Amino acid sequence: METKRYTVKQIAAAAADIKQGELIAFPTETVYGLGADATNPEAVKKVYAAKGRPSDNPLIVHVASVETVARYAATLSPKFKQLVETFWPGSLTIILPLKPNALASVVTGGLKTAAFRMPDNQVTLDLIQAAGVPLVGPSANTSGKPSPTTADHVLHDLNGKIAGVLDDGPTGIGLESTVIDLSVATPVILRPGVVTQEAIERVIGPIMADHHQVGASEIPKAPGMKYKHYAPNAQVYIIDQPAQFNEAIQWATEQNVPFGVMAVDDILTNQTTVRFKDQFSLGDSVVSASRHLFDGLRYFDLNPEVKIILVQGFTMVGVGVAYMNRLEKSAGQKHFQ
Known part of the structure; x- marks a missing residue:
């Protein structure tokens, strides 16, 4: 497979690939994500294969509107709405309980929750809208390696394994989003990011942080909690x-x-x-x-x-x-x- 490098003027072509069940790496303000139609289980399976990602590692669902989240989530609590009003689009991923069978287990890792984010990158928001579906979007790299912050990084790892990469230059933040779990009684940060615990607490009150390494028999609720990550060769x-x-x-x-x-x-x-x-x-x-x-x-x-x-x-x-x-x-x- 020849991996195409799409420019920001070729969003329609990249979206057409996604509609066909192909993989397109996309830019965000944090790192580049590896996009596939979140409603197409066969396309999502290709993400795991291209990355060499363990199948029990759940994927973040990227959306271009809160209305899309409402289609899949069981409830949108007042705290969710407060966080969205303050931090979306942006570098905050929110875990919510799902409606029964709303998303395939290949997306959720078999959990009854899913993680949602609206990235602060207009190119990718336009891509999601053009594709007409939410996109799964783990980092567009070989699993365990440092996350990609340029299209060149994506091609270094995945050239020939995916249909294309939508090149919007270097990312602005460089670290993946903060992940907060709203499916529990007291919200918990499962992965820290540039949206800090202090900033979140100013909006919704006291929360907890849990950055422990998940055990071998446990299914992680968020990326980065269980497996080796970010490691260079040296x-x-x-x-x-x-x-x-x-x-x-x-x-x-x-x-x-x-x-x-x-x-x-x-x-x-x-x-x-x-x-x-x-x-x-x-x-x-x-x-x-x-x-x-x-x-x-x-x-x-x-x-x-x-x-x-x-x-x-x-x-x-x-x-x-x-x-x-x-x-x-x-x-x-x-x-x-």
Whole structure:
């Protein structure tokens, strides 16, 4: 199969592929998603096959209107409506109880709930409307690898496996959406993102956070809770404090293997002797670091000689919670000591 690169002027052609049961990667403000008709079980099965994704890992359903959610969800609570009014379109995914048999089990992972999101990207909203159906949309990458933030990243992993990618340039946020579960008595954040717990609580009151790793026999309610995620080929080590970088670089040098460094500009420019194989700038703050984290991990994947990547950690406050959630998974929880 030849994977086509569609421009933003070719939305109709991309939508036609989706109507035919094909897979189209689409842009969002977070990462690129791998789109298929959420009402077509055979098309959805192709998503799992293309990604190599475990079949019990549920998919997020992307919509262009709240009316579409109402078609499938059993109830739309006042808290749902408050969140939608505040954060949609945007980087918040909401898990809701479903009407009986509203969506195929291949979409829900066999659960009686489903996750819904309205992305803040007009190109993809237009694609959904043109296709006339909601789209499943896990990250458009090989399962377990860093999520794609450009069309080139998508093609690196899935070229020849999907019908096309709708190219709208680099994504603006770079980390997947926050996932909140409204199907339980007290809402729970299952995956942190740039929509923070504090921001949500200002709208609907107290909520909980649950970022635990799901056990082998448990079905996850949201992506990223059970399986290996975001891992490049090289081993990532988290550097918790900027003052540790000199010691970490010395240690990595002594390993006698090529290594790389990902950090903010101040840290990179303060390394007077370049003793590492390569470097990647995370910008000037945790916000820019979040935007470029996956891009940096993929940058080093293009250089298979690199065996170690030293990556700057940030305090787990605000967007730092989401950044560290992804970074710790990419590192397998390994911190430089």
